[in-house]
Amino acid sequence: MFDKVYDVIVVGAGHAGSEAAAAAANMGSSTLLITMNLQNIAQMSCNPAMGGIAKGQIVREIDAMGGYSGIVTDRTAIQFKMLNKSKGPAMWSPRAQSDRMRFAEEWRLLLEQTPNLDFYQEMVSGLLIENGKIKGVKTSLGLEIKSKTVVLTNGTFLNGLIHIGEKQLGGGRAGEKASTGITADLIEVGFEAGRMKTGTPPRVDGRSLDYSKMTVQPGDENPEKFSYSDKTKPLSEQKDCHMTYTSAEVHDLLREGFDRSPMFNGRIKSIGPRYCPSIEDKINRFADKDRHQIFVEPEGWNTVEVYVNGFSTSLPENVQFKALRSVAGFESVKFFRPGYAIEYDYFPPTQLRHTLETKLIDGLYFAGQINGTTGYEEAASQGLMAGINASLKVQGKEPFILNRDEAYIGVLIDDLITKGTEEPYRMFTSRAEYRTLLRQDNADLRLTPKSFDLGLASEKRLKRMQEKEKMSNSFVEFFRETSVKPEEINPILETVNSSPMKQQDKMFKIFSRPNVTLDHMRKVKAVDEYILEHQLDTEVLDQAEIQVKYSGYIQKEKNNADKLNRLEEIKIPENFEYDKLKSLSFEAKEKLKKIKPRTLSQASRISGVSPSDISVLLVYMGR
Structure with missing residues (x-):
């Protein structure tokens, strides 16, 4: 090799x-x-x-x-x-x-x-x-x-x-x-x-936790799965997670170590994730809150190791340990390893x-x-x-x-x-x-x-996707083309406090109402018969429901995307000389030379490039 x-x-x-x-x-x-x-x-x-x-x-x-x-x-x-x-x-x-x-x-x-x-x-x-x-x-x-x-x-x-x-x-x-x-x-x-x-x-020993003091966080009753392939199946059995909270006492114990925290005493100068802050950051940034959620997540089916989500920290290990022992359910906690920060x-x-x-x-x-x-x-x-x-x-x-x-x-x-x-x-x-x-x-x-x-997706997978698309589109068309009478739909509309119909109308229009779901529509005989006859699965049903209920939003976004994609089609040569365009702002020239956008659309998203700069480029590219 x-x-x-x-x-x-x-x-x-x-x-x-x-x-x-x-x-x-x-x-x-x-x-x-x-x-x-x-x-x-x-x-x-x-x-x-x-x-x-x-x-x-x-x-x-x-x-x-x-x-x-x-x-x-x-x-x-x-x-x-x-x-x-x-x-x-x-x-x-x-x-x-x-x-x-x-x-x-x-x-x-x-x-x-x-x-x-x-x-x-x-x-x-x-x-x-x-x-x-x-x-x-x-x-x-x-x-x-x-x-x-x-x-x-x-x-x-x-x-x-x-x-x-x-x-x-x-x-x-x-x-x-x-x-x-x-x-x-x-x-x-x-x-x-x-x-x-x-x-x-920290990672801790699940045997040392008292789950009776925590809130159970179960999985979905009817779990789905990630992969669209038929190589996997949804879970038939699930393991619970749990939730507990920090407290004012926990925060006070943690504050005692702040002067020894590398993130607070200036030893770590690099920037950390704003949206996944350490427990020190949370206490400091949200000083008005006297508690924060802690999610207790098992690491597997058979291991006793537990991940303490929400308690990310680089404090000294003895400070981490003392504070965590004041969290409800963690009074007798044993550490597998302390938390840490990494640069x-x-x-x-x-x-x-x-x-x-x-x-x-x-x-x-x-x-x-x-x-x-x-x-x-x-x-x-x-x-x-x-x-x-x-x-x-x-x-x-x-x-x-x-x-x-x-x-x-x-x-x-x-x-x-x-x-x-x-x-x-x-x-x-x-x-x-x-x-x-x-x-x-x-x-x-x-x-x-x-x-x-x-060459990554198989032909079998492509055909499966095309069949799903065809079936969901056909189901949507069924709603567009099929009418329902007031006497059949009004009792259903009444259960969701939706205005009754005065005359026959297309089911698409009824289904588009915000509080009417597919479960409600299935009470209409023709809908249920269609689903059973065509053996529509959950993926197809979900897809069709979204296409009906959000058709206006989807079409609006498609139109907006089409407009912007016109700018996406205007390519900028890789070695384009921005300096020769006198009307471009100095900041725009600097940013454009550094980023080297491949299209006018990308150029428009660069911080410091204004709409007037894009107009200058548009005029020049038009020539």
Whole structure:
């Protein structure tokens, strides 16, 4: 293997690296996955869960694109919940608790069964770069392994430094050493680097907890699953999570150690995730609150290890222990390990193209926390896209880019390379201007055809998706074409305090009313007969209900997307000379030269580029 020139080398085997390696290998590229420890492939470094608000949509998109995250999550889940069910379907977000050990095992087994994929365990300590092109990697043993492209997915390992109170330990994760050498090589060839931080809570012994003092948090009564494939099934049995609260006493005990917290005494100067703050941050920032939620999450079916979600901290271990023992249900708690903060190198993502290839080095791709993101799902989606594009580059094919109206993955990558990030980037539904189009229920309809064209989705999967689309569209047409009489529908409308009908009307109009659900419509004989006759499953029924009830919003967003996509079609040459446009503002010129947007639409999203600047470009491009 050492004398071979690989098509793709993936450095790091976290969520980004695992998806990158799977995508490249499944597209036919000879791929090598290098990691410092093959036992820790796709390790859940933080909480044992996948999905959540907006993140669940990303996992569904990864699955529709032929990635493995959804399949692995389904096969190793211990609980499933659809979050935000009380809100509109654009906000529904699937989330699953996972068995941490089984999750990593399942990922490794899937990767080992993937053709074209080799593995090697060692630290990559440098990059082989010649004349602005990547040629391979150097390892800590002095080996040089050649490749046509390289995908860096180093997570928190680049010069990683762990903090627990006053103590500092070099490491990329608890019990694992940091990775050195790559940052220096990249800076030497002109990359800009920065530091970020993240944190994790203590892990505790579940046998030492009193669950009777906590609130039970069960899974959904009828759990769904992440993957659209028939390779997985919904859970038939689930494990409960629990919830408890901190208190004023807990906060006082924690404050005693604030002067020893590296995040408060200035020893950690890098920026942490705003939306997943440490317990110290929460107490400091929300001083008016006398309690905060703590979610008690089991780490698997059989282990007693428990993750204390909401208690992320870098305080000294004795302060953590004393304070946690004052939380209801934790009075006799035993630690498996204390919480800690970790600092690591990242590279501002404005240095990348939409393909996640670096602008400076041809054939070099970055994915995951190296780009300033936080979260397994955000990392996995970038790994998938980097693996796809590295493989396409080797094959001499056009790059693959998802637009903002096509996927949350498109929003994520466009945000990163257009706006950059100075704090760990986390995806939210509010970041997507087309979230009614980008729902978790239709990710397969949006992306399976694209995945099939790339060679990732099978023909069987494409046909399954097309059948679902055809059946749901036909059901919607049934509502548009079929009328219902007042005497049949009014008794149903009465039960939901909806205005009665005075004359016969199309069922689509009735079904569109906000408080009328499919369950209500099924009481109309013709509807129930249609469902039984065509054997419509839950996926088809949900899809049809959303298409009917939100048709106005969906059409409005499609129209808005079409308008903006006209700007997306106006390409800007890569080496365009912005300085020659005298009417552009100085700030716009500086930002445009740095970001090098590929389209006028992307240029319009750059902070500091005004509408008048876009008008200048539009006039010039028109010529």
